[in-house]
Amino acid sequence: MKRIDAITMIARKAEEKNSLIVCNIGLPSKELHHVKDRNGNFYMLGSMGLSSSIGLGLSLSVPKRHVIAIDGDGSVLMNMGSLATIAHQRPENYLLVVIDNGTYGSTGDQPTATSLGTDLGAVAKGAGIQDVYTTNNEKELEQTLKNVDRGVVIARVGAGNASVPIIGLSPEEIIERFMTECARPSE
């Protein structure tokens, strides 16, 4: 499976649970936008590494909503301290899904440390996160997303970007509709 397949599954879960999504910069956001654009999707445009942090701040602020942050292996490697902070905050409503394709997909597929032996699931556990799941194929990811609403999922996928269009929304449009959605009651 490729990253866009994982994103498709996450988008489906988010629709079912009415989750807010914070999505990593570059191709992941374009793929999510292409698969399922929603007001509840926040597409990062810069600030690589901060998807997990933005998702954490959001989840602490809207405890009645479910929050999913979609991150990448390269981005988590850039901000590994975030895993320690998530561990000691322990938000019940927060699921971080790290789509690990072993490469910097948005910059030409240079290898990341995860393709050279770094195990992000072990890093997340070592950081103190109790609920950590690693999936290696479509079936495992589907099952895990069905059963798990909090903690960290490391979804291992093959390298490669889908051919998808750019996001035709301005930063102002992205944040305005997202904040309106955040302020809406959960039911």
Place this chain on the structure above:
Amino acid sequence: MDPSTSVFNGMRMTGIDLVVSVPCINLKDILPMIDDDPSMIHVPVTREEEGVGICAGAYMGGKIPAMLMQNSGLGNSINALASLNKLFHIPLLLIMSHRGVEGETICAQVPMGQLTTSLLDTLDIPYVVPTRDNVEETILHAWAIASEKGRPVAVLLEIGFWEAE
């Protein structure tokens, strides 16, 4: 009133309800006050850039966020302040212990101390330098500017601010 209590009161008056922190010796007495206040969520972080992301998420979720940090952390936050806060017009209160200025005893603090205000100018981040007498209203005013303009605003607490009279 002691300077730490004044800063904390200013944060309360402003309605700050989520605080990210990276400690500094000058901020050490404020952190327990935040922990003891049930109206504030306190998120200690490992590095300031991470805190910028958390505060941005908190703002989108309806909170009034502040980051307590040393000015060295400004250097760790620049890309996020530009490509997240500036790009999306996200306000943030940066309450910063300003080391490396008059009265500094550690030479390693001096380079960033001297660069702090010019970095803030370059980033188009307004800053205010309160005294003990006006710190409460200065923090309130700083957030008013931040929320009105949709950008970070810094409150610089210089070494003299903390010194006993």
